[in-house]
Amino acid sequence: MVMRFLPTSTRRLGLPRRAVSQILLTQLAIAAGVLVLATGLFLAPLSAQLDDQAMRRALAIAQSAAADPSLASGLLESGPSPDSPVQAAAERIRSATGAEYVVVMDLKGIRRSHPSPDRIGLPVSTDPGDALAGHDVMEIDEGTLGRSARGKVPLVAADGEIVGAVSVGIPYDSVRDRLLGAIPGLLAYAGGALAAGALAAYLLSRRIQRQTRDLAFSDIAGLLAEREAMLHSIREGVIALDGEDRVRLVNDEAARLLGLSPVAARTLTGRPLDELLGPGRTSDVLAGRVTGRDLLTVQGPRVLVANRMPTADGGAVATLRDRTEVEHLSRELDSTKGLIDALRAQDHEHANRLHTLLGLLELGLHEEAVAFVNEVAGVHRSTAEQVTEKVHDPLLAALLVGKATVAAERGVPLRLAPASFLPDRLVDPGGLVTILGNLVDNALDATAGSAAPVVEVDIRAEGRTAVLRVRDSGPGVPAGRHEEIFTEGWSTKQPEAHRERGLGLALVRRLAERQGGSARAGEASDGGAEFSVVLPEALR
Numbered sequence: 001m002v003m004r005f006l007p008t009s010t011r012r013l014g015l016p017r018r019a020v021s022q023i024l025l026t027q028l029a030i031a032a033g034v035l036v037l038a039t040g041l042f043l044a045p046l047s048a049q050l051d052d053q054a055m056r057r058a059l060a061i062a063q064s065a066a067a068d069p070s071l072a073s074g075l076l077e078s079g080p081s082p083d084s085p086v087q088a089a090a091e092r093i094r095s096a097t098g099a100e101y102v103v104v105m106d107l108k109g110i111r112r113s114h115p116s117p118d119r120i121g122l123p124v125s126t127d128p129g130d131a132l133a134g135h136d137v138m139e140i141d142e143g144t145l146g147r148s149a150r151g152k153v154p155l156v157a158a159d160g161e162i163v164g165a166v167s168v169g170i171p172y173d174s175v176r177d178r179l180l181g182a183i184p185g186l187l188a189y190a191g192g193a194l195a196a197g198a199l200a201a202y203l204l205s206r207r208i209q210r211q212t213r214d215l216a217f218s219d220i221a222g223l224l225a226e227r228e229a230m231l232h233s234i235r236e237g238v239i240a241l242d243g244e245d246r247v248r249l250v251n252d253e254a255a256r257l258l259g260l261s262p263v264a265a266r267t268l269t270g271r272p273l274d275e276l277l278g279p280g281r282t283s284d285v286l287a288g289r290v291t292g293r294d295l296l297t298v299q300g301p302r303v304l305v306a307n308r309m310p311t312a313d314g315g316a317v318a319t320l321r322d323r324t325e326v327e328h329l330s331r332e333l334d335s336t337k338g339l340i341d342a343l344r345a346q347d348h349e350h351a352n353r354l355h356t357l358l359g360l361l362e363l364g365l366h367e368e369a370v371a372f373v374n375e376v377a378g379v380h381r382s383t384a385e386q387v388t389e390k391v392h393d394p395l396l397a398a399l400l401v402g403k404a405t406v407a408a409e410r411g412v413p414l415r416l417a418p419a420s421f422l423p424d425r426l427v428d429p430g431g432l433v434t435i436l437g438n439l440v441d442n443a444l445d446a447t448a449g450s451a452a453p454v455v456e457v458d459i460r461a462e463g464r465t466a467v468l469r470v471r472d473s474g475p476g477v478p479a480g481r482h483e484e485i486f487t488e489g490w491s492t493k494q495p496e497a498h499r500e501r502g503l504g505l506a507l508v509r510r511l512a513e514r515q516g517g518s519a520r521a522g523e524a525s526d527g528g529a530e531f532s533v534v535l536p537e538a539l540r
Helices: 020-065 068-076 083-098 172-210 218-231 250-258 273-277 281-287 322-362 364-388 394-409 429-447 504-512
Strands: 101-106 137-143 147-155 164-170 237-241 247-250 297-298 302-310 315-324 412-417 457-460 466-473 518-523 529-535
Touching: 020 068, 020 083, 020 101, 020 137, 020 147, 020 164, 020 172, 068 083, 068 101, 068 147, 068 164, 068 394, 083 101, 237 250, 237 281, 247 250, 250 315, 281 297, 281 302, 281 315, 297 504, 302 504, 322 364, 364 394, 364 412, 394 412, 394 429, 429 457, 429 466, 429 504, 429 529, 504 529
Parallel strands: 412 457
Antiparallel strands: 101 164, 137 147, 147 164, 237 247, 237 315, 297 302, 302 315, 457 466, 466 529, 518 529
């Protein structure tokens, strides 16, 4: 069941509910805040820069004025008067440079020049000590003409003696006007940047709207919570991969089916699939290197059915179902079907023998009747005795006797090799029953319908190692496919209605390797197939 939250149109006070609207407003607020901060950070040094430029301009004018030798000589030769040559020279410089004032003072700080002639002869309003001491001064200060950017330099006579100082002022209103004049252009740039940021934020929010399907943040959080709950509670394995076959997600059931710890599986996000599972058919199926629907694979002791669905970003989601129990039931059904066929054949054969015995008795051939009964009973007793003499484990002996009956019904002789011998000391008789049953079933299928069918079982103990060989007179293993036939899903037979083919030999090899052994396919001496299984430490 797929649940989808529909966007709501309910309006609330405060932030909008839709995620895209919240993201858009957040981006606009961030862009506006950054612009305001950047503008402030730009204006602060601009103001200081304009102040510095005004003070340096005032200092340069003062230095130029002080360099005029007539100014120093006029200061020494005349007194403080509006008609003095010092006043005339200072006003000429002021008019030429656009300064607010050019004030020349003597060593006592008495003005010898000023834009307001009535202030000539009065002391200056600010301390001229540094300039009279021979130092250049730059400052922003308040004076009789208001706030100004000032430059003060000493006035030196021809003999090198300081005879006074020159103070030049630039009206501070012009500095402020330059600063205010720069603000509209700066705001225009800031507005353009804000508009571009708003447009980019809008386009980005539209894309996010399409990707989130116009959901609210609470809806997205709810979907994620429900996704986690569903993925880890369903009884079907789910594993998600990205475009490079790295693991995105492994739910609890997938971890169980793949033999991974659920706690460890949550820490494996980002690891390659082949590194997680190792090379093999399971990795190939999940990675999409083997395609198809309901693909069978064996992972550890489990038979799994896998399906893979690609995603739009190049990744994939694979589902896993446990088919182990179904496969066991299928094999039990096959065994039951074989036993039923064998019993049906025995019933048919038993009816024929009873009819034969009845005819002999009706004809009065009593001695022939006794001989016939002894012969029939001896055949079955002989088969069971031959098996139990060589195979002492009851499970394997019962399996071979049952398979011999099924083989006889199918017209295929099943015999034990003369050197066969297995004591009753098996560690895992059930595993060997599965291995032998699969190999014998395959051999009977391969030899059925051939000209001279025969299946031979050679089972023996070599110390604590069990060695099993099954030979048949069938067509043999196709050339170059001695390893491929042990792959899950590989089979030359048509699948039956209730089960999949291609698992028997894969289970044989998996069971053998699980006990530290091996399973191999080869050619029999008579041209058929020979399967060999070696199980170290199989006997106590």
